[in-house]
Amino acid sequence: MAAESQSPSSVKKVVVHLRATGDAPILKQAKFKIPGTDKFAKVIDFLRRQLHRETLFVYVNSAFSPNPDELVIDLYNNFGFDGKLVVNYACSMAWG
Amino acid sequence: MGAKEEAQGTLSSTDFGVAASAFILNWNTICSSFPPWTWVLSRHQVEGYLSLENILLSSTQEEYGELSCPGPGKHPHQEDPIDVDDATLVRTNPCNVHYYDLHIIYCNSYRVPVLYFRAYDSDGESLEFDEIEKDLPAYSKKALSDSKWTFITQEEHPYLNRPWYKLHPCGTSEWMKLLFHADDALAKTGVAIELYLVAWLSVVGHVVGLRIPFEMMKQL
Numbered sequence: 001m002a003a004e005s006q007s008p009s010s011v012k013k014v015v016v017h018l019r020a021t022g023d024a025p026i027l028k029q030a031k032f033k034i035p036g037t038d039k040f041a042k043v044i045d046f047l048r049r050q051l052h053r054e055t056l057f058v059y060v061n062s063a064f065s066p067n068p069d070e071l072v073i074d075l076y077n078n079f080g081f082d083g084k085l086v087v088n089y090a091c092s093m094a095w096g
Numbered sequence: 097m098g099a100k101e102e103a104q105g106t107l108s109s110t111d112f113g114v115a116a117s118a119f120i121l122n123w124n125t126i127c128s129s130f131p132p133w134t135w136v137l138s139r140h141q142v143e144g145y146l147s148l149e150n151i152l153l154s155s156t157q158e159e160y161g162e163l164s165c166p167g168p169g170k171h172p173h174q175e176d177p178i179d180v181d182d183a184t185l186v187r188t189n190p191c192n193v194h195y196y197d198l199h200i201i202y203c204n205s206y207r208v209p210v211l212y213f214r215a216y217d218s219d220g221e222s223l224e225f226d227e228i229e230k231d232l233p234a235y236s237k238k239a240l241s242d243s244k245w246t247f248i249t250q251e252e253h254p255y256l257n258r259p260w261y262k263l264h265p266c267g268t269s270e271w272m273k274l275l276f277h278a279d280d281a282l283a284k285t286g287v288a289i290e291l292y293l294v295a296w297l298s299v300v301g302h303v304v305g306l307r308i309p310f311e312m313m314k315q316l
Contacts, residue, residue, distance in 0.1 A: 044235075059271075059274065059299075064295050065302065068235045069233070070307075
């Protein structure tokens with residue numbers, strides 16, 4: 001449930017920059033715009049599909065792992081910088 | 097804390113104590129509308145662990161669980177769950193309410209914290225895992241079914257002599273290395289051991305649908 005409603009014509013898009021760490025494959029296209037009202041789960045699912053891996057560790061600003069149900073716009077407003085949200089991903093995790 | 101240990105994503109038991117104290121202070125200040133974490137000493141008064149008990153982790157099939165007001169009997173004041181957070185969804189069927197106890201206990205062999213948890217209904221009856229699984233957020237259920245490893249196991253609580261569920265620590269140091277890794281951290285703020293548990297819980301909390309408020313993570 002969002003705190004405020006957004007009119008369809010003014011949904012803000014967020015620039016997400018996907019950064020590989022460790023031995024994770026680097027995406028050809030690493031920058032995307034996604035609607036702010038999308039959940040972070042969409043970013044995770046996108047990564048899983050692109051990399052054909054189910055087990056990925058996805059985190060933000062090299063600091064923490066967001067709850068998949070967080071809205072991208074909330075993450076951007078709180079943790080974005082230079083006009084984008086930096087999302088790191090790594091493989092070979094035991095779970096996550 | 098040695099840079100070497102930090103680079104491995106692990107921490108000593110002394111540092112766990114330091115991180116736990118800082119975490120309690122942080123959480124109880126920043127998340128003052130939530131129930132507080134407390135430090136519990138073991139029988140022998142030598143070791144301790146973090147405890148958050150009698151909490152309601154409510155979820156539907158679509159929404160993730162949200163830390164809500166505590167169950168009856170343990171806390172003197174109860175907030176109306178609807179006022180706690182506008183994203184909170186509380187089960188309306190009082191007969192079907194599930195409470196959780198969460199303990200964060202240091203594991204000597206892996207040198208990382210481990211989450212132990214148990215769930216029970218309003219009569220205090222322990223819940224079996226298949227009932228707990230229904231409470232879990234969808235992404236957690238998916239991870240459980242997709243994973244090659246069974247990462248939740250049931251074993252005897254290190255101090256309490258009864259079976260609890262535990263999130264296996266085998267992968268913890270791997271991902272803590274990424275969240276706490278040396279190059280960025282040292283270059284900028286030198287993220288201190290005090291914040292180890294915030295980073296750790298941001299990941300582990302996913303399993304039971306515990307959402308960490310942004311204010312906590314902004315310190316990282």
